[in-house]
Amino acid sequence: MKFKLFEGLVGNLKGENKLLKFVVVVIGCIELYNSHKIDLAMKYQRTVIVPVGLDQKVTIVGDRASEEYLRVFARIVTNLAFNYSTASARGQFGELLQYFTPDTFPAAKTAFYSMADTIERTRVSSSFVISKPAEIDSDKHIMTITGLQRQWAEANAFPPAEKTYEIGFKITDGRFAVTGITEKLQGAAAAVKKPEAAPKETATMSTAGGEK
Numbered sequence: 001m002k003f004k005l006f007e008g009l010v011g012n013l014k015g016e017n018k019l020l021k022f023v024v025v026v027i028g029c030i031e032l033y034n035s036h037k038i039d040l041a042m043k044y045q046r047t048v049i050v051p052v053g054l055d056q057k058v059t060i061v062g063d064r065a066s067e068e069y070l071r072v073f074a075r076i077v078t079n080l081a082f083n084y085s086t087a088s089a090r091g092q093f094g095e096l097l098q099y100f101t102p103d104t105f106p107a108a109k110t111a112f113y114s115m116a117d118t119i120e121r122t123r124v125s126s127s128f129v130i131s132k133p134a135e136i137d138s139d140k141h142i143m144t145i146t147g148l149q150r151q152w153a154e155a156n157a158f159p160p161a162e163k164t165y166e167i168g169f170k171i172t173d174g175r176f177a178v179t180g181i182t183e184k185l186q187g188a189a190a191a192v193k194k195p196e197a198a199p200k201e202t203a204t205m206s207t208a209g210g211e212k
Contacts, residue, residue: 063171067136070169073099073176074134074143077167081112081181082128082149090116099178101170108180124153128163143167144184 080096093112100108118124128149135144149163168179 064138065171065176070136070143070176071134073169074145074167075130077178077181078128078130078145078147078165082126082163082165084119085125086119086123089119096178099176101177101179104179108178122153124151126151131162141169141179143169 077096077099080092084092090113093116097105097109097112126149128147130145130147132146137144144164144166146162146164148160150160151158164184166180166182166184168181170177170179
């Protein structure tokens, strides 16, 4: 009699154990499903913002941003990199470096501070006026900027020239970052050039942020 009672209790415990295991498996599956959905929601969430310099909303979805948003940063980056005086260049380059990704920052720092040394030594100033809307390639993460660049060193003015620059970029957690800046020459990306020290004299520097 007692044995049958014990046998019944053991059977009930085994049944409860199976039920508990089933419940645990179900809860685990639900947690995995919820985690997957949360990851998808975070990846494809749409962020709507109104950045400085725009009177309209722009959107960011995953690693992509609207062209209006990217054009704002195209103006910011080109202004910091190519509109400078002898006195302002180093400070502007320091601000520009804050936009570079951690992996491209060291090379960009070396390149731009080397350029700042040249600017201060030769007393060069520069202006760059964008002549047409930036071309955005969201798949390759490249912005192409074309404009008229003028440079002068004290009394020496250099002939204005149309320049085209490519700005590599990425969007991470809704934040814009620069991966490199290169000058595009005859259909190919070349190193950003140092300011000219005197007419007919040029010097090149390594690509800021790595080679394209």
